[in-house]
Amino acid sequence: MFPDSVPQRIAVLGAGSWGTTFAKVLADAGRDVVLWARRESVAESIRDRRENEQYLPGVLLPAGVEADTDFDRALDGADAVALAVPSQSLRENMGVFRDSLPPDVPLISLAKGVEIGTGLRMSEVIARVGHLDPARIVVLSGPNLAVEIAAGRPTATALACTDHDRAVAVQHACATPYFRPFTITDVVGAEIAGTGKNVIALACGISDGLGLGLNTTASLITRGLHEVTRLGEALGAVPATFAGLSGLGDLVATCSSPLSRNRTLGRRLAEGLGLDAALAAGGGQVAEGVVSCRSVRDLAHRHRVDMPITEAVYRVCYQHLPPTAMIDFMMDQPHSPE
Ligand SMILES: NC(=O)c1ccc[n+]([C@@H]2O[C@H](COP(=O)([O-])OP(=O)(O)OC[C@H]3O[C@@H](n4cnc5c(N)ncnc54)[C@H](O)[C@@H]3O)[C@@H](O)[C@H]2O)c1
Ligand SMILES: O=P(O)(O)OC[C@H](O)CO
Structure with missing residues (x-):
């Protein structure tokens, strides 16, 4: 089964080691990816040398990964968005991204943390700040050391979403011969x-x-x-x-x-x-x-x-x-x- 709703163009917001690695996974899975970096030096290194020299040195990024420092451009036409900024800056970043997020598309949450002060899980921060239906949020979490995955070493992961069909769509979007996602519905447990x-x-x-x-x-x-x-x-x-x-x-x-x-x-x-x-x-x-x-x-x-x-x-x-x-x-x- 390959559902019609599988996202094809995906924006990954955050070009640290995990955002960059996940962008590579998605491109290797056949998706078109735009990776948003805060700093021009990071975007330039990816564009000009196909490598994120600061966060993922030595890894050649496929042509399917574009890099941009303009999040409006990165989000334009995206049919899924992955959030890859650290947990404690997610609120601030979501506040900035919120108005540019395409409606109804899945949001893939990559950060692992609970917000200081509020005790909110990352999917709760995304839903509250973005005024979004929590069923749009797919939490990706598993034994996923970025450097191993970037080297193509096999691993598995869990995609947690209360909406099973949405998790399945993301599962198809990011599955590669070295990255095997399974779906679950327990978002609280995964986070x-x-x-x-x-x-x-x-x-x-x-x-x-x-x-x-x-x-x-x-x-x-x-x-x-x-x-x-x-x-x-x-x-x-x-x-x-x-x-x-x-x-x-x-x-x-x-x-x-x-x-x-x-x-x-x-x-x-x-x-x-x-x-x-x-x-x-x-x-x-x-x-x-x-x-x-x-x-x-x-x-x-x-x-x-x-x-x-x-x-x-x-x-x-x-x-x-x-x-x-x-x-x-x-x-x-x-x-x-x-
Ligand atoms: N690296 C891994 O192996 C891995 C795997 C799974 C999950 N994660 C999780 O993914 C999240 C991101 O981790 P990472 O490994 O990419 O971190 P990293 O330290 O490699 O990179 C962090 C990225 O966030 C950016 N950043 C930092 N402060 C910011 C701010 N205030 N606003 C916007 N961007 C900011 C940095 O510029 C950088 O691009 C973390 O929650 C981490 O636990 C990491
Ligand atoms: O390098 P760490 O300790 O941030 O762990 C990275 C991932 O979360 C492993 O799954």
């Missing part, structure tokens, strides 16, 4: 899983940086999945989602890979860098777990969900808890049934 795993990956990076072993990593992944699932359930998510690609799949990839910016940041903290220095060492690329440990912790407090790993990461990032004491904090939690 909470994608946000929470970055915090757990930070904890795994800290553990790794301290020279602890795979038992510690496996314990963090397993208990991390448990606490993120509990939060998701409190917010109305389907527990099974957390065993899927946007849950366990993404958690394992991010907690295990040296390519993960969140895990790498955790390692740097364990090696003795302060938060600002550890962020600076990341070359300006976003590590969402740093903000998400705050917004997820706030949500957990609001919904009375116990999240000891998230709490420990928050204390390391914002309350000067030494990374070694983070492990003690977690090991000293009251004993409980699994």
